[in-house]
Structures are given as structure tokens and as C-alpha cells.
Amino acid sequence: MNNEHTTSSNASKIISKPRIISGIVFILLSIVLTLSFVSYLMNWKADQSQAGTMGDKAIKSSNVFGKIGDWLGNLFIFESIGVAAFVVAFLCFVFGTLIFKKNYFKPWKTISHSLFFICWTPIFFGAVTKGQGVLGGVYGYQIMDYLRSYIGSVGLWLVLVVSFALYFILEFNLSPSSIKKKLNDINDQTIGKLKNMMPDSQEEFNADDELENEAVQEKKVASTHPTKAASNPIKNENDFSNIIVTQEVEPIKTPNQTSFEEESKQTAPEPVILSPSAPPISLEKPSEIPVVKADDNIAFNVEIKKDEDFVPTPEQQKSDDLVSKHGLYDHKLDLAKFQMPSVNLLKDYGNEEITINKDELEENKNRIVGLLKTFNVGISEIKATIGPTVTLYEIVPEAGIRVAAIKKLQDDIALNLSALGIRIIAPMPGKGTIGIEVPRKNPTMVSMRSVVASPKFQNADMDLPVVFGRTISNEVFVADLAKMPHLLMAGATGQGKSVGINAILTSLIYKKHPSELKFVMVDPKKVELSLYSKIERHYLAKLPDTEDAIITDNAKVINTLNSLCIEMDDRYELLKNAFCKNIKEYNKKFSERKLNPENGHRYLPYIVLVVDEFADLIMTAGKEVEHPIARLAQLARAIGIHLIVATQRPSVNVITGMIKANFPARVAFRVISGVDSKTILDSPGAEQLVGKGDMLYFNGNDLTRLQCAFVDTPEVERIAEFIGEQKGYSDAYLLPEYSGEDGSSTVGSFDPNEKDALFEEAARIVVSTQQGSTSMLQRQLKLGYNRAGRIMDQLEATGIVGGFNGAKAREVQISDLNSLEKFLDELKGR
Numbered sequence: 001m002n003n004e005h006t007t008s009s010n011a012s013k014i015i016s017k018p019r020i021i022s023g024i025v026f027i028l029l030s031i032v033l034t035l036s037f038v039s040y041l042m043n044w045k046a047d048q049s050q051a052g053t054m055g056d057k058a059i060k061s062s063n064v065f066g067k068i069g070d071w072l073g074n075l076f077i078f079e080s081i082g083v084a085a086f087v088v089a090f091l092c093f094v095f096g097t098l099i100f101k102k103n104y105f106k107p108w109k110t111i112s113h114s115l116f117f118i119c120w121t122p123i124f125f126g127a128v129t130k131g132q133g134v135l136g137g138v139y140g141y142q143i144m145d146y147l148r149s150y151i152g153s154v155g156l157w158l159v160l161v162v163s164f165a166l167y168f169i170l171e172f173n174l175s176p177s178s179i180k181k182k183l184n185d186i187n188d189q190t191i192g193k194l195k196n197m198m199p200d201s202q203e204e205f206n207a208d209d210e211l212e213n214e215a216v217q218e219k220k221v222a223s224t225h226p227t228k229a230a231s232n233p234i235k236n237e238n239d240f241s242n243i244i245v246t247q248e249v250e251p252i253k254t255p256n257q258t259s260f261e262e263e264s265k266q267t268a269p270e271p272v273i274l275s276p277s278a279p280p281i282s283l284e285k286p287s288e289i290p291v292v293k294a295d296d297n298i299a300f301n302v303e304i305k306k307d308e309d310f311v312p313t314p315e316q317q318k319s320d321d322l323v324s325k326h327g328l329y330d331h332k333l334d335l336a337k338f339q340m341p342s343v344n345l346l347k348d349y350g351n352e353e354i355t356i357n358k359d360e361l362e363e364n365k366n367r368i369v370g371l372l373k374t375f376n377v378g379i380s381e382i383k384a385t386i387g388p389t390v391t392l393y394e395i396v397p398e399a400g401i402r403v404a405a406i407k408k409l410q411d412d413i414a415l416n417l418s419a420l421g422i423r424i425i426a427p428m429p430g431k432g433t434i435g436i437e438v439p440r441k442n443p444t445m446v447s448m449r450s451v452v453a454s455p456k457f458q459n460a461d462m463d464l465p466v467v468f469g470r471t472i473s474n475e476v477f478v479a480d481l482a483k484m485p486h487l488l489m490a491g492a493t494g495q496g497k498s499v500g501i502n503a504i505l506t507s508l509i510y511k512k513h514p515s516e517l518k519f520v521m522v523d524p525k526k527v528e529l530s531l532y533s534k535i536e537r538h539y540l541a542k543l544p545d546t547e548d549a550i551i552t553d554n555a556k557v558i559n560t561l562n563s564l565c566i567e568m569d570d571r572y573e574l575l576k577n578a579f580c581k582n583i584k585e586y587n588k589k590f591s592e593r594k595l596n597p598e599n600g601h602r603y604l605p606y607i608v609l610v611v612d613e614f615a616d617l618i619m620t621a622g623k624e625v626e627h628p629i630a631r632l633a634q635l636a637r638a639i640g641i642h643l644i645v646a647t648q649r650p651s652v653n654v655i656t657g658m659i660k661a662n663f664p665a666r667v668a669f670r671v672i673s674g675v676d677s678k679t680i681l682d683s684p685g686a687e688q689l690v691g692k693g694d695m696l697y698f699n700g701n702d703l704t705r706l707q708c709a710f711v712d713t714p715e716v717e718r719i720a721e722f723i724g725e726q727k728g729y730s731d732a733y734l735l736p737e738y739s740g741e742d743g744s745s746t747v748g749s750f751d752p753n754e755k756d757a758l759f760e761e762a763a764r765i766v767v768s769t770q771q772g773s774t775s776m777l778q779r780q781l782k783l784g785y786n787r788a789g790r791i792m793d794q795l796e797a798t799g800i801v802g803g804f805n806g807a808k809a810r811e812v813q814i815s816d817l818n819s820l821e822k823f824l825d826e827l828k829g830r
């Protein structure tokens, strides 16, 4: 392994011929200089008198390199820097070795040391010799003389001593404690050596008279044969400590300590005190050595050794070099001056503190207690938590009353309290109580400003933080869209869905730089998301060659969805090539310049697809939309594509099993029926909400009632304007081109102009009988099979009935005639 490494490293050190020649020249030069200087120092007096006789062949020089050597010595030593000239010769040698790619010397360190000595030595020798001799050279003497005339002799010496001391301190990291330690070490070693000699002589002395002193004999055995000593019965405290010390010293043997014998002798006088009851120390487990009270004066130096064996890979080295040259990649650099919107752009709706209406509380309490009494449910405790929209009454039933029994009464209680918005939670998850949520007469508005400004949102350490509003206990509720990872929203018209979408979009905009986040917006209603067109060049993504980033034409949605699928596949490929598990890891690696943009790597912004009216889409494009949406929902989480799909009609043919299975996070505003609530949340409750942003958030496990934060259109407009006025990218973020069939297919489409004259009547029959059967329509409306079948297809396309169900009748999605009339009105309005 090592050999392999050496061979490869040698291979990388192939040296070109010009380098070899210049390396040899430098090394030879250093030898010539050194020998000339040495020779000059020995003969300078004689040779100097011959200065200027270079051309005279008759005059011989005593320098080993003759007149050239003499000239060199004179030039470097006498006329310049004295003995510091040897440093110049040394530097030539260092250059020679560096040219040969030998790392014997650290170049910069060597140069800085050399410069210090080239400056310091001539002045020092100039001061010592007072200009006599050649040790300081002419420069040395002149500089010294110059300094002395300014700062005097004392000042000069002070400068010399202090500069030398500083050099030493900086070079060897000397501190008073480490100096003291070194002195102590020297002291100990000297004492140790003396002691080392002492026992030997004593040994000789005792050898003549063994019987005279048994104790001395014991000690000798202990120190020379530790194992033997350990097996000997311990006779007294001194003996014991001796063994311990011997054992303790072994693992920390220093290179200077050559033998165990020497070691034990050196350490024997150390004042290591251990009680006889101390557990024996195992040599194998040095970590079990009991703590010996340390002397406060002992210097404690901590050194972290670099892993010498760590050899960075060429890629790692390259990225490190790039980072040290250019710094980390900054994805915000293109819009470096981009200013995040300030909270002041959001409207201040005044005091949002919750006021307590004692009469209302009392009245509700009495109603609840009275009602439960009629069902023979005794209450031992009742507690109220006041939220912005509802007050939660938590009831602790009397002993003996089972929660399951109350659960059965849920519907009766709800019916008896009969106020809109009452929701009963029996039992409260994680508590032994029953919760009854009763709407407040004067709900408190939750403004977007208050939740955006809240520390919980501001400090949210999430990838895509979304602040929905406040919980029932008035706490700000923030969730991470990246973790959801997709969100399904439903709510009847006018219940706060659009405000909810705006709240989500604004919270993301408040937290993310345009380089980190892009929206793909689908707005069949054409008006809901149009405000965001101003931020097209900052936050929106679109297909190439399309005019508007916000898609209002359902036919174009298919292309965009398929393009998003291509983007998803591309991103997976990039992640695979970069050996990353998710977008976060990938972007980190890219920022660290470990991924080469020439290989297609790029910083990946999160993409959030927002579909404002999903029912509309499904109805016009059916499976063509459902498939890419389901595919994105299934796979896109890791690569940073997240979907927010909203619908007014949460019927099963809109929110199909496939869609539902891939959208674990759901939000329900008030819906028309319990069936709708079950479709969206898998449980009833959303039909009991009070509207105006009262919502239930389901994260896949828990259901949380929230009051959605209110953000009005002018506020969104202000934010969009603020961003739109700033410098943006040249275009929206371009999604990959999708060259599929043009998205004009209308599988299952419904054209209001082509609807059958009997469509509405048929719808009423189907809803009132709750039977989606073609033969029934044939009978009731006296129609032929073909026409009845066509009407049934139209009913399916609008979502009034579910899909073809084999032999069984189709499921009817609208539960009562009232809802149907509203629905038909809406259809006409389109």
C-alpha cells in the first residue's frame, strides 16, 4: 500500500531537464559560496590586500576557489553582510532542493528565517566587533552605527536582544509555563542521571554485604524486575507506590528513555502519592489509571496533530484550491443587492391581543355542563383555552366515566350544541380529556404581519418555512413545506383558500432569496395568482418560449407538468453523478466547488408548483394531469420540487386515491359536507369550521385547528411591487423544453356550451336519489341509452358523479340538493 503510494507520488514528481540543470547549478553554487566564504574567513587579511588585482596572473590567491572565491568572499562578507553571507549560500541550497521538488524545507518559513538572520547578524556582529574584522561586514557596521547614533548603545543592544527574543518566542511558541516546564525537564533529567549513577554504586556497595540490608535488596528487585516485584507480597506503603509508579510510567515512555530500568530510576523520586487502597493499574488499559492530583505548576500543553497520512484526492485538492482562491460559491451573487421584503409592507391590523369575554365563557361552560348532564356525563374539571377564533373547553370526566362512552355521544353533543363551528375531540390526543371547540363571538384577526414578524418564524431553521397562522392556544404555527413534502388544500368557495395560498407564498418569499426558490403557478381562475406576475424574473419558473409565467390555460399545464417531470429526472441524474442523497447535500457540495459546472452541475433552487384550482384541471385534462402530478408527488421530494394543490371540490374523482396517497399533508378550510371533509382529511370536522380562514391542518398524523393568517390582496401587491422593482434575472427560471404532443387533449373534458339540455335535471335526479346510474336516468327522463350515457359522462366530467364502477352504480359526489344548486351556479358562472 505504502509502496504503491510512493510510486504514484514519485511518478507525479517527474522533473524536466531544465529543472535538473538549474537545480544542480543552485546546489553547486551553494557549495562554491560556502567553501569560498570559509576559505575567505581564514585568509581574508592576506587576500584583501590583493583586492583589485584580479587581472594580474602573477598574484596568487590563497582561497580554495582562487581569485573568484576571494572576490565572492570580499563581495558578500567584507563589503556586505559579514558571516550572514553563509545564509545566502544556504538559500541557494534550499532553492536547489526545491527545484528538485524535495520538501526538506518549507519555502516561506525558510525565507523568513533567513531574512531575519541576514538583517540581524550583521548588526549584531557590527555591534560586537565595533567594525573590526569582517564578521559584521560593511553594511552591518554602517547600519549598527546609524542605529547607535539614534538610540545609543544601550538602545541598540536592547533592540538586538528584544528582536532576538521575539524571534525565539514566535518561532518556538514559548510561553512562561513552557519555559518553566523545559527548565524542569532539564533539571529532572540531570537529577535523574545523577540518581541513575547513585543506585549503581549502592548496588555495588550492597553486593558485598547482601544480608546487611534486606530492604535495599527488595527495592532493587522492584525497580529492575517489575513483574517479579508485582508477584512479591507487598510489604509496606513505600513498596506499593513503587510498583504503581513503575507501571504508570511504562505507557508514557519518552524517546529519551531507553530502558525500563532507566525509566524507573528516573521516576522513582517523583512525588507520586497513591493510597494503598488504590486499585492496581492495568498496563493494558491506560485509560483506567486513577487520577493523580496534578501539580498546579505543571505546564499542560495540548497539541492537535494533523493527520499526516491524510492525502487529499486530486478532486478534493482542486476544490480546496478553488475555494481558497475564489471563496465558496455564492448563489446569491447574481442578485447580490436583492433586498428581502420588509415586514412593514404587510398591513398592521392593530391590536391582536385576545380579549376574554367572561360572560361568553360562562355561558358556554354552563351550556356544555348542562348538556353533558342530560347524557349522564359528570364533569370533574373544565378548562378553557382561548384561541383567535375558537375557545377550546377541555373536560375531565368524573371517575368511572369512560372516554369511549363520551365518544359515542359525539354526534348528539354536536347536534345539541348546534352552533356552527363546534368540533368535539374525544379524547384529546395524548390527554385524558375531551375537547370541545366553540367559536368565539368576536374572533381575533390573525394578521400576516404579526406571524411573519414572530421570532418563531424569523428563527425557523427550516428549508421551506411556511407560517400558516395561529393555533387554538394562540401560538404561531410554522411548518416546513420541504418536510410535508406536498400539500393538498381544499375548502368551499369563500372560506379562505386563496388567502391561505397567499399566506404560504408570502411566507416563502419572506424567507427565501430568488436564487433559492422558484414558483410554477397554475391559476385557472386567472385572477388569483396574477399579482405574482410582477416577480416573474425573480421567483417564477416557466417553459421556454412562453409569454406568461403564470399558467391560466389548462391545456398548457400538461406541458409544464411534463417539463417539471423532465426537470425532476435531470435533477436526479445530477444528484446521482454528485453522489448526493438530496438537494441540500447537492447544493452544499456545489457551493464548496466540488461539482464542476462544465459537467452540467448547477445550483438547484427549490421549485414549488402551485395549482389553484385542481378540480378544474382534472376535469379538463383528467389522467394527463393526474399522472405527472402523481409522479412528481411520489418522487420529487428529494430533489426539491414540492406541490401545493388546492381545490374547491374535494370529491373523490378530483382527489383520487393516487393523488391522496402522495399528499400526506392536507389543509382543509370549511367544506360543504362531512363527505368532503372525509375526502380531504380522512375524517369529518372540516364541515364544522367557521370559515374565514378557520382551518384544519393534517400532517399525516395529527390534526391541528388553526386560524389562517390574513394577508389581503393589496399587501401581496405591495410585496410583489417591492420585489418587481428590484433588479431581477433576465428571464424567469426556464424549465426544460417538453416536446410532447401539444396539450390540447381533453380527455374527460367538459364544455359548458355543449352540455345536454337535460344535464341539470339529470344532476338533480342523481343527487336526490344518490344513485349514479345511467339506466335510472334512462327511465326517469325517458331517454335512449346513448343520450343518457352522454349525460352521465358530462356528470362525471363535472365531478358530480364518480368514475365508471363496473357493475355498480357510480358514486355521487354531492350530498344534497343545496350544494348541487350552488355547484350548478358556479358551472354557469365559468
Ligand SMILES: Nc1ncnc2c1ncn2[C@@H]1O[C@H](COP(=O)(O)OP(=O)(O)OP(=O)(O)O)[C@@H](O)[C@H]1O
Pocket (backbone or CB within 6 Å): 445, 446, 491, 492, 493, 494, 495, 496, 497, 498, 499, 500, 648, 692, 693, 694, 707, 708, 709, 710, 711
Ligand atoms: N385568514 C382569514 N382571516 C380573516 N378573514 C379571512 C381569512 N381568509 C379569508 N377571509 C375572508 O374570507 C374572504 C374569502 O376568502 P378567500 O378569497 O380566500 O376565499 P376562497 O376560499 O379562496 O374563495 P374562492 O375559492 O371563491 O376564491 C376574504 O375576502 C376574507 O374576507
